[in-house]
Amino acid sequence: MSNENQKEFSLELLRSGDRAEIARLVDAHSANIYRVALKMLANTQDAEDVLQNTFFKAIQALPDFEGRSSLSTWLYRIAVNESLMLVRHRKPEFDFVEKLDDDEERELLLTQFSDWCCLPESELMSSEAQGYLDEAIQELSEKLRVVFILRDIEKLSIHETSETLEISESAVKVRLLRARLQLREMLSKYYGEQLDTEKRG
Amino acid sequence: MNKDLDCGAFLDSLSEYVDGVIDSALCAEIEDYIADCDDCRVVVDTLKKTIYLYHKTSEENTIPVDVRERLFHRLDLDDFIQEKSLLSQNVTS
Numbered sequence: 396m397s398n399e400n401q402k403e404f405s406l407e408l409l410r411s412g413d414r415a416e417i418a419r420l421v422d423a424h425s426a427n428i429y430r431v432a433l434k435m436l437a438n439t440q441d442a443e444d445v446l447q448n449t450f451f452k453a454i455q456a457l458p459d460f461e462g463r464s465s466l467s468t469w470l471y472r473i474a475v476n477e478s479l480m481l482v483r484h485r486k487p488e489f490d491f492v493e494k495l496d497d498d499e500e501r502e503l504l505l506t507q508f509s510d511w512c513c514l515p516e517s518e519l520m521s522s523e524a525q526g527y528l529d530e531a532i533q534e535l536s537e538k539l540r541v542v543f544i545l546r547d548i549e550k551l552s553i554h555e556t557s558e559t560l561e562i563s564e565s566a567v568k569v570r571l572l573r574a575r576l577q578l579r580e581m582l583s584k585y586y587g588e589q590l591d592t593e594k595r596g
Numbered sequence: 597m598n599k600d601l602d603c604g605a606f607l608d609s610l611s612e613y614v615d616g617v618i619d620s621a622l623c624a625e626i627e628d629y630i631a632d633c634d635d636c637r638v639v640v641d642t643l644k645k646t647i648y649l650y651h652k653t654s655e656e657n658t659i660p661v662d663v664r665e666r667l668f669h670r671l672d673l674d675d676f677i678q679e680k681s682l683l684s685q686n687v688t689s
Contacts, residue, residue, distance in 0.1 A: 426659045505607075509638070532650070548654045582646050
């Protein structure tokens with residue numbers, strides 16, 4: 396989490412409820428927490444709710460924080476749990492989707508082979524393309540999406556991701572590969588069409 | 597096609613390969629494999645690009661000023677709202 400900016404926090408001050416130190420903690424981590432919630436939920440109001448609830452609960456729990464994991468891992472964990480609670484709340488078929496994932500665990504998708512890498516960045520990152528990136532990530536199941544967000548967007552290590560989600564490192568790796576391949580498929584369809592249009596034009 | 601590496605092994609090593617955390621012997625095997633298989637090279641290149649695009653476009657998603665203000669208010673930290681973070685938040689709202 397923004398390592399170059401991260402300063403050491405005094406656990407003692409945080410546990411004792413020092414408001415200046417707490418404000419510093421909030422400022423250091425709020426952008427990351429908000430981004431994770433936004434990518435998980437694709438809704439600014441929901442993301443803001445998660446952001447507020449995460450820090451509200453964290454501050455309440457700080458006096459008991461033992462420091463077994465880093466503060467950033469701990470905050471990510473609370474934010475992920477808050478996000479998943481909202482997802483489950485608004486999507487009652489959640490259990491069904493989870494089960495489908497398990498059934499498909501071994502199926503890795505590789506059907507698209509258009510070579511869209513050479514498209515100019517202005518096209519790859521146009522606002523329309525960014526809208527598509529956001530849509531595509533929502534197509535992933537929650538358990539794949541959360542791994543991809545932590546590892547590839549927030550750039551947590553495999554170990555930190557496994558700590559945050561309290562799953563094994565091998566589970567992180569399996570889910571990460573599936574998430575990456577599914578997104579690659581979707582992006583290949585999208586950018587491949589642009590490539591074809593260019594060739595025709 | 598490299599006989600030492602099949603498609604399944606290629607897939608299994610793909611994440612480590614694009615992350616650059618693979619041992620050098622296996623890395624060389626994969627590079628041989630890719631050299632003989634154009635589709636595999638495309639998969640590797642587009643997979644790297646997929647990861648790059650998500651990270652790159654998300655760097656700009658920072659916290660809007662009004663969201664930060666409401667957060668500080670909810671946390672009863674109103675008196676710290678003005679103390680702009682020393683950390684560059686690169687706010688884009």
